[in-house]
Amino acid sequence: MASEAPGAAFVALGLAAPLVRALVKEGYERPTPIQSQSIPEALSGRDLLGCAQTGTGKTASFVLPILQRLSKTQRHGGIRALVLTPTRELAAQIGERVTAYGRHLGLRHTVIYGGVGQRPQEENLAKGPDLLVATPGRLLDLMQQGFVRLDRVEVFVLDEADRMLDMGFIHDVRRVVAALPKQRQTLFFSATMPREIAALADNILVDPARVSVTPARAAADTVEQSIFFVEKADKRALLEQLLRTSSVERALVFTRTKHGANRISEQLVRVGIEALAIHGNKSQGARERALDRFRRGVTPVLVATDIAARGIDVEGVSHVINYDLPNVPESYVHRIGRTGRAGATGSAISFCDSEERALLADIEKLLRRRIPVAEGQAPPVETAAARPAARPEPRPAARPEPRRAFAPEPQRPRGPRPPRPPRGRRS
Numbered sequence: 001m002a003s004e005a006p007g008a009a010f011v012a013l014g015l016a017a018p019l020v021r022a023l024v025k026e027g028y029e030r031p032t033p034i035q036s037q038s039i040p041e042a043l044s045g046r047d048l049l050g051c052a053q054t055g056t057g058k059t060a061s062f063v064l065p066i067l068q069r070l071s072k073t074q075r076h077g078g079i080r081a082l083v084l085t086p087t088r089e090l091a092a093q094i095g096e097r098v099t100a101y102g103r104h105l106g107l108r109h110t111v112i113y114g115g116v117g118q119r120p121q122e123e124n125l126a127k128g129p130d131l132l133v134a135t136p137g138r139l140l141d142l143m144q145q146g147f148v149r150l151d152r153v154e155v156f157v158l159d160e161a162d163r164m165l166d167m168g169f170i171h172d173v174r175r176v177v178a179a180l181p182k183q184r185q186t187l188f189f190s191a192t193m194p195r196e197i198a199a200l201a202d203n204i205l206v207d208p209a210r211v212s213v214t215p216a217r218a219a220a221d222t223v224e225q226s227i228f229f230v231e232k233a234d235k236r237a238l239l240e241q242l243l244r245t246s247s248v249e250r251a252l253v254f255t256r257t258k259h260g261a262n263r264i265s266e267q268l269v270r271v272g273i274e275a276l277a278i279h280g281n282k283s284q285g286a287r288e289r290a291l292d293r294f295r296r297g298v299t300p301v302l303v304a305t306d307i308a309a310r311g312i313d314v315e316g317v318s319h320v321i322n323y324d325l326p327n328v329p330e331s332y333v334h335r336i337g338r339t340g341r342a343g344a345t346g347s348a349i350s351f352c353d354s355e356e357r358a359l360l361a362d363i364e365k366l367l368r369r370r371i372p373v374a375e376g377q378a379p380p381v382e383t384a385a386a387r388p389a390a391r392p393e394p395r396p397a398a399r400p401e402p403r404r405a406f407a408p409e410p411q412r413p414r415g416p417r418p419p420r421p422p423r424g425r426r427s
């Protein structure tokens, strides 16, 4: 509707004018689906169970109702809202969103996470924030030392609950929950709902409204997915070739191990492609510097492990490249959610070597669909044979000469070797 006043769609959700002004300033035109569903429920004071991954706009769907509530109730000097999130990157990003959305409200917030000095966080806590964003470990430390009290929290958000479980934080989460008042509003977000997470939700939510925008298997529609069947030894050359194509503006490359992330970024730098690695062994400062360079486009390639990449919120990631397939199929969904964000299109390219076929099968089972084989590449024969129902038998005789999907790399004129015959291992 061209004649609609700016922000009208947010007003319609029940958001107050100062928040809507901030959203207009952010350039948001209309709510994302998770926001349309969650905001009215959360504003009504109900508990909420949200199934949504990062990239859907879920942060605003809890931050906006909290800010509205805090702006309308009495300040008492204690923490009135707590957002618990698994990683420091996510915590920092949520903090930034609170600053942006709350710019006209004059509320106080602070962010605490581990891996950095505690002192400045103690000082910020002493100023009496209304809203606290925290990772579980540092929060518990500060609680034990008496710097944080949660007994006056009115709203509690558990963000990325499934990731808390993956990262081994679930006991810490339970301990934090035990310190909260029973009488409160709880907003619970998780991209996937494994059994333990569903049980936790059951335990801590009271008659929640349920909203879901991306069930675990539904990869963002805006992401174009493809797969290359490539042997391990050829992955490096293929990656270089892909990164040299002009459509790759900003690429996030995923590896399974920290060591792999380091090795690949060093190899890319050696062949003249600017790249940095980000993983759990890097200091907080190094991670932030790498992210900042990536965000500003100074370094167009970031090589990351799953956990380090969690919560990376960078606009304009044109490509996610899965150098290794993840062991956990849900991680595939999280990974590809780094591109195609907030309506932009993106491309997710995965490499699959002969030892990763079982992982691919698990991912496709979760997605309930096949990932198309990259243009110009025939599926390996054994894969086609193992997929009789949906993929036609390749017809090598009738098939036209495969078209190159990417420009040849200058030093190595040859494209990636065609997949080798099966080694007899297949899931």
Ligand code: AMP
Pocket: 027, 028, 029, 030, 031, 032, 035, 053, 054, 055, 056, 057, 058, 059, 060, 313, 315, 341, 342
């Ligand atoms: P999130 O899923 O919360 O990490 O948000 C993903 C990205 O979408 C962030 O960069 C937000 O700033 C952006 N975003 C959130 N809501 C909207 C909206 N309604 N319109 C446009 N962009 C949005």
